[in-house]
Amino acid sequence: GDSVTQMEGPVTLSEEAFLTINCTYTATGYPSLFWYVQYPGEGLQLLLKATKADDKGSNKGFEATYRKETTSFHLEKGSVQVSDSAVYFCALSDPDFGNEKLTFGTGTRLTIIP
Amino acid sequence: GAGVSQSPSNKVTEKGKDVELRCDPISGHTALYWYRQSLGQGLEFLIYFQGNSAPDKSGLPSDRFSAERTGGSVSTLTIQRTQQEDSAVYLCASSLGLAQNIQYFGAGTRLSVL
Numbered sequence: 001g002d003s004v005t006q007m008e009g010p011v012t013l014s015e016e017a018f019l020t021i022n023c024t025y026t027a028t029g030y031p032s033l034f035w036y037v038q039y040p041g042e043g044l045q046l047l048l049k050a051t052k053a054d055d056k057g058s059n060k061g062f063e064a065t066y067r068k069e070t071t072s073f074h075l076e077k078g079s080v081q082v083s084d085s086a087v088y089f090c091a092l093s094d095p096d097f098g099n100e101k102l103t104f105g106t107g108t109r110l111t112i113i114p
Numbered sequence: 115g116a117g118v119s120q121s122p123s124n125k126v127t128e129k130g131k132d133v134e135l136r137c138d139p140i141s142g143h144t145a146l147y148w149y150r151q152s153l154g155q156g157l158e159f160l161i162y163f164q165g166n167s168a169p170d171k172s173g174l175p176s177d178r179f180s181a182e183r184t185g186g187s188v189s190t191l192t193i194q195r196t197q198q199e200d201s202a203v204y205l206c207a208s209s210l211g212l213a214q215n216i217q218y219f220g221a222g223t224r225l226s227v228l
């Protein structure tokens with residue numbers, strides 16, 4: 001079945017450091033790919049998405065490129081801030097399911113220290 | 115406008131009791147999803163509604179779990195004879211129900227089974 005594997009956390013970085021959180025997927029169809037973020041005490045929010053190969057999703061300085069050849073959707077940010085501290089989830093939705101249900105990775109907890 | 119609303123935000127119950135969790139989706143959203151977030155299993159899909167029907171119940175972990183949706187709006191997730199392994203955060207999400215549409219999540223209900 002479909003699955004998402006993402007980088008184990010926790011990840012701790014200094015402010016202004018470069019961030020990469022790795023995500024790879026397995027899917028039977030041609031999935032859409034997502035990064036969701038969960039800030040402390042808040043619900044899940046969509047951070048960015050890409051719906052087909054070579055698409056780049058971007059938001060709030062974060063970027064991820066849909067790489068079909070490597071089945072990856074790595075999250076990157078050039079200069080992180082303390083406010084980026086959160087748990088990040090990679091996810092996919094597979095049209096073969098007949099609906100848009102999300103399959104999530106295990107989540108990566110990111111802490112940025114000043 | 116209002117987001118996805120879930121109630122209660124916290125629920126503590128004794129093993130063997132039944133619980134009902136409520137989800138109020140965003141007005142006009144025809145698709146509704148229930149997920150569970152637990153330490154051992156991560157974020158996992160439970161059930162999907164399109165309107166009042168549930169074409170995908172594949173994630174419900176046992177027949178103690180059931181859900182309904184009325185009027186194409188409010189949904190209730192019921193867990194009968196709760197067990198300690200049911201302790202988790204139960205998340206509801208809604209979307210417009212069209213392909214590649216964003217799911218908007220509620221803040222969740224934290225269920226603790228003693």
